[in-house]
Amino acid sequence: MNTQIDTEEPQSPELIDPVCGMTVTANSSHHHTHESQEFFFCSAGCQNKFASNPVKYLIEGGDRNEQQVVDPTAWYICPMDPEVRQRGPGTCPKCGMALESEAPSLDEGDSPELIDFRRRFWWTLPFTAIVFVLAMFGHGRGWLPDGWQNWVELLLATPVVLWAGLPFFVRGFQSVINRSPNMWTLIGLGTSFAYVYSVVATLVPGVFPASFVVDGAVSVYFEASAVIISLTLLGQLMELRARAQTSAAIRALLDLAPKTARRIKQDGSDEEVAVDDIEVGDRLRVTPGEKIPVDGIVEEGRSSVDESMLTGEPIPVTKQKGDKVISATLNTSGSLVVRSVLVGANTTLSQIVQMVGQAQRSRAPMQRLADVVAGYFVVTVVAISIITFFVWGLIGPEPAWVYGLINAVAVLIIACPCALGLATPMSIMVATGKAASMGVLFKDAAAIEAMQEIDTVVVDKTGTLTEGKPVFREVRAYGECTLDQVLEMAASLDQGSEHPLARAIVSAARDKGLALQTVDEFDSASGIGVSGRVSGSELLLGNTVFMQQFGADTSAVSKDADEMRSNGASVVYLAIDGRVAGLIAVADPIKASSMEAIEELRRRGLRLVMATGDGEITARAVAEQLNIDEVHSEVTPEAKMRLIEALQKNGAKVAMAGDGINDAPALAMADVGIAMGTGTDVAMSSAQITLVKGDLRGIAQARVVSEQTVSNMRQNLMFALLYNSIGVPIAAGVLFPIFGILLSPMIAALAMSLSSVSVVTNALRLRSQ
Numbered sequence: 001m002n003t004q005i006d007t008e009e010p011q012s013p014e015l016i017d018p019v020c021g022m023t024v025t026a027n028s029s030h031h032h033t034h035e036s037q038e039f040f041f042c043s044a045g046c047q048n049k050f051a052s053n054p055v056k057y058l059i060e061g062g063d064r065n066e067q068q069v070v071d072p073t074a075w076y077i078c079p080m081d082p083e084v085r086q087r088g089p090g091t092c093p094k095c096g097m098a099l100e101s102e103a104p105s106l107d108e109g110d111s112p113e114l115i116d117f118r119r120r121f122w123w124t125l126p127f128t129a130i131v132f133v134l135a136m137f138g139h140g141r142g143w144l145p146d147g148w149q150n151w152v153e154l155l156l157a158t159p160v161v162l163w164a165g166l167p168f169f170v171r172g173f174q175s176v177i178n179r180s181p182n183m184w185t186l187i188g189l190g191t192s193f194a195y196v197y198s199v200v201a202t203l204v205p206g207v208f209p210a211s212f213v214v215d216g217a218v219s220v221y222f223e224a225s226a227v228i229i230s231l232t233l234l235g236q237l238m239e240l241r242a243r244a245q246t247s248a249a250i251r252a253l254l255d256l257a258p259k260t261a262r263r264i265k266q267d268g269s270d271e272e273v274a275v276d277d278i279e280v281g282d283r284l285r286v287t288p289g290e291k292i293p294v295d296g297i298v299e300e301g302r303s304s305v306d307e308s309m310l311t312g313e314p315i316p317v318t319k320q321k322g323d324k325v326i327s328a329t330l331n332t333s334g335s336l337v338v339r340s341v342l343v344g345a346n347t348t349l350s351q352i353v354q355m356v357g358q359a360q361r362s363r364a365p366m367q368r369l370a371d372v373v374a375g376y377f378v379v380t381v382v383a384i385s386i387i388t389f390f391v392w393g394l395i396g397p398e399p400a401w402v403y404g405l406i407n408a409v410a411v412l413i414i415a416c417p418c419a420l421g422l423a424t425p426m427s428i429m430v431a432t433g434k435a436a437s438m439g440v441l442f443k444d445a446a447a448i449e450a451m452q453e454i455d456t457v458v459v460d461k462t463g464t465l466t467e468g469k470p471v472f473r474e475v476r477a478y479g480e481c482t483l484d485q486v487l488e489m490a491a492s493l494d495q496g497s498e499h500p501l502a503r504a505i506v507s508a509a510r511d512k513g514l515a516l517q518t519v520d521e522f523d524s525a526s527g528i529g530v531s532g533r534v535s536g537s538e539l540l541l542g543n544t545v546f547m548q549q550f551g552a553d554t555s556a557v558s559k560d561a562d563e564m565r566s567n568g569a570s571v572v573y574l575a576i577d578g579r580v581a582g583l584i585a586v587a588d589p590i591k592a593s594s595m596e597a598i599e600e601l602r603r604r605g606l607r608l609v610m611a612t613g614d615g616e617i618t619a620r621a622v623a624e625q626l627n628i629d630e631v632h633s634e635v636t637p638e639a640k641m642r643l644i645e646a647l648q649k650n651g652a653k654v655a656m657a658g659d660g661i662n663d664a665p666a667l668a669m670a671d672v673g674i675a676m677g678t679g680t681d682v683a684m685s686s687a688q689i690t691l692v693k694g695d696l697r698g699i700a701q702a703r704v705v706s707e708q709t710v711s712n713m714r715q716n717l718m719f720a721l722l723y724n725s726i727g728v729p730i731a732a733g734v735l736f737p738i739f740g741i742l743l744s745p746m747i748a749a750l751a752m753s754l755s756s757v758s759v760v761t762n763a764l765r766l767r768s769q
Contacts, residue, residue, distance in 0.1 A: 016112060019046035076101055089113075091171060093178045114240040120164040121233040127156040128230040135223035150202040150220050157222035161195045165229040181378040187232055189382065191225040193412040198222045208406070256328040256661070257349055261293035262286070264337065278343050286336045292325045295342035303334030316500070333524065377721075381415040381728065388732040396733075403733075410731035415724050424713045426763035431709040434767055439677075439692040440702045447688030449713075450672050451706035456652040457601055457699065458644060458666070461612035461622055463659035464676055464696070466588040470500045472508030473569050473585040476560055486582030488514040490574050493530050493541045496522070501572060502530075504586045540575040547573050547580070554580055568621035590625060597696035598626050604700060607652070611640050613662060640666035657699065658687075674699060708769050716759045723755035 017024050018039055024030075030041040034054045041047040076099035078084040078092035089112070090099050131153050138144070144152060172188025175181055198220035201208060205218040262270045264283040275293045278284070283299065286292050292305070304316035307329045316332050319325055325338055327347040344350065385408045392404030428445045435442055442448050462468050477486045491509030494502035495516050509516065522532040529542015531550070540550050544561075547554050552575040554561070560583055561571045569585035601608060611632040612619050619633035632643060640656075644666050647654045656663070656670035664686040667673030673687035676694035691698035735741040 016115060017042045017046055019049050074101055091174070093174055093180070114237070117167070117233055117236050117240065120167075121230065121237060124160045124164040124226075125230055127160050128226040131156045131160075131226045132223045135220075147217065150198075150217055153220060153222040154199060154202050157195065157198075157226045160226040160229050161191060164233060165191060165225075168229065168232060185378045187228065189378070190412055190415065191228050193409050194221040195225040197409045198225070256291075257347075258291045258293050258328070276344070278340055280340055280343055282340045284338045284340060286325075286331045286338055288331055288333050288335065290331055292327055292329050292331060292336075292338060294327045294338075294340045295347045296325055296338040296340045298323045298325060298336055299339050300337035301335050303336050304332045306330040306332050377415075377724075381411065381724075384728055384732055385409075385411040385415075392733060407731060407733045411728055414727040414731045424716070426760055427709050427712045427716055427766065430763045430766045431705055431712075435702065435705045438698065438701050438705075439695065440698045440705065441677075441690040441692060442702070442705075443688045443690075447672055448706050448709050450653070451655070451689070451702050452710050453653045454606065454655045454672055454703065456607040456609065456647055456654045458609045458611050458640075458647070458654060458656045458670070459628075459696070460640075460656075460658035460663050461610060461614055461619060462588060463694075464657055465594045465610070465622060465626065466590050468588060468659065470504045470570065470586045470588055472504050473567075473587045473589075474564070475585070476557075476583045477581065478557060478583075479579065479581055481576070481581045483582075484512065484514060486574055487512065487584065488516065489534055489537075489539055489576070490541050490572065490582070490584055492517040492519055492534050493522070493532050493539055495519075501570060501586050505572070505584060537576050538578070540578075541572060543572065547575060550575070550578070552578055552580055556580065557583055565617050566621055568618045568625075590622060591694070591696070593695045593697050595626055597699065598628065600697060600700045602627075604703065609643075609647075611635050611643055611666070637662045637665050641669045644669045655699070656687075657691075657696065659694070674702070708766060712763060712766055715762055719758045719762060720755055723758070 019041060024040045024042050026038075026040055028040045028042070030044055030047040032039050032041070032047055032051050032054075034050075039050060041050065074087065076086055076089050078099055084092050084099070086099065089101075092099060134143070134149060134153055138149060143149075168184055169188045169192065171184035175185045175188075201218040201220050208218045258275060260272050261275055261278055262285040263273045263278065264285055265271055270285055278294055284293060284296065288303070298319050298321055300321065302318070302320040305319045305325060306316045307326060319336065324341075325336070326349070327342075328349045342348070388411055389404040389408035392407055393401040396403045424445060428442075428448060431448055432442050459465055475483050475487050475490075477483045487505070487509050491506045491514065494505050496519075506516075517534050519532040519534055522530065524530050529540065529546030531538070531540050533539070540547065540552055544554055552573070554573055557573075557580050561573075564571050564583065564585040567585075567587070569587035572584045572586065573580055574582040574584065598608060607630075608628050609630045609632065610619065610623050610626075610628050613635060614633060616633040619631050623629075623631045632639075635643065640663065644654050644656055648669075648671070654670045655672040655674055656666045657674040657676070658667055659676035663675075667675060667686040672689060674689045674691060675687035677690050677692040689702055691702075729735075730741070
């Protein structure tokens, strides 16, 4: 079903009442002005409370300190059924889940639904607790006067069921109207019938047979309906918080972009403008330490630009006239004048944001086993309940229709989805706790379910297989220089630089206890090299291009340099008075655990693929050391995502392991995204699994936990359905003609509780597996 409701007339935006959290509009007659800002309220009571102490609700109120505007014309989409799309917030007619904004914004706070459910849960939880204690332990103890207990339970359970549970009844009703029975149908039927039955038993107990009278009153089941509502609200709160993290990756990406830029006017002066106001062809000035605002081409200047957010490569790239630059990358040294080429939604960063969003929506969550069963189960239970009512009413003993009503309610109560609803969440809760103790964090149940089906693992190189930080590897000396002299002079030149390669060289010299010398006439060539005079000698330190610019011949050492590069290192030349005197290799070391992790994954029959933005020589060198045969080098974020997509089209179930912003689209597209806990927040937000220590061995551990958990969930579903398959016929009265056994709703509730105990106990076994 595709619900696309185009709003033709402008609507008043929805706001959140800062006092109670209810949804209101700017048309509300209850409003108050505080510090030049207008606030709107649901009632005069909330308005008066706010007016008496605004600070309490604006500062102490936490998630309601600002009225969150909900745009009624924005597109909203269902995370479970992406084909359901409409303008403005609402709930999915298929599954009942709240729709999410298709395009999250930076100022997006808690959803109105989360605020509403939180309020309903906490305000009614004390009522549920009291009703539960009274029902379980209060009978015959004299806590209340004779005949009062049912009335007290009615009084306490009514706000829980009728107010806190109202959204569930609405969703259950929608599931019936839309002919898509689900868990909300079961919850709505079970809790409403248990509540209505109990209300009737309290108000007119005389209509029930004497066999249903216990301690002078007919047994009631207010606690069953109240507890189910509170537990369901708690589950929804946990789910809504988890779903809110889905868009955290997109908001983190949006936050990378600078908000303003320096535009060069026709007279040559600069003006600060919003990035949204930049047009194609504008000339922009980017000074050291600033982010490049849009995609463009360098017209003036030379600098080193940190593009690690895009490529994952930790070493800055030199940019000069004619080179392309990318929005949100960091200008580290020189000043640049950039002509804008791609702006707004066309920039590389915007495209990454769109790819992450599309990948998240295209990856429909695995349908929970309980939901699959519930679609058939609910129809069967309702049919049995109706048949029971009419069979007993037409051919049962007197009072036939009362017996029919009692047995029909018993069928619905014993079939109440408490155990069915706990079947997967209990296993998930225990499994996530167990995995967390191993340093493996699962974002949601879908990740646990999907991980056991993975047959292909795509891994990034920088920061995933390697440490992600260049370190000194070796030095070679030529002519009369010693190894220590080459390292000492190179470190002396680099001691004032912030370049990652420079830091690695200086750190190595200091570790050796070498004394760094003073540099005269120091000059930097923005990322390709530095020059200066040390102890009267003219020194050059940089790459091949830098040496060639100053006429230093590198041909004599080119073989050694190529050998270093073939081992995955970056090579820096040192020239003294125009002649090459040494080579220094700096490399991103492979993590100590990577080899063991790769071997373990291979033993488990998984296909391994390495995808990296690094050059082919470096990528191949790392792959050879780790015995990875399939390598994709120099891939962009989009290419990584397309690689995942291609593997999936060929039938593979793909897990992607990465740590950088550039990995975010691929992490979102994969069946399971696995982020390194040592990586970026964007990567962790896009992934479904986070390895806290950044240890790839956690992938194998996650797979084991996944296999055990899915097996446990199936067992739990079996227990839940076994109790129902036995209890429902007995509750319907099939044993009455032969044995005279009639299952009262109280016994039905006990059977329901036993099924829940079985599910919980079985789930707890996961801790010791």
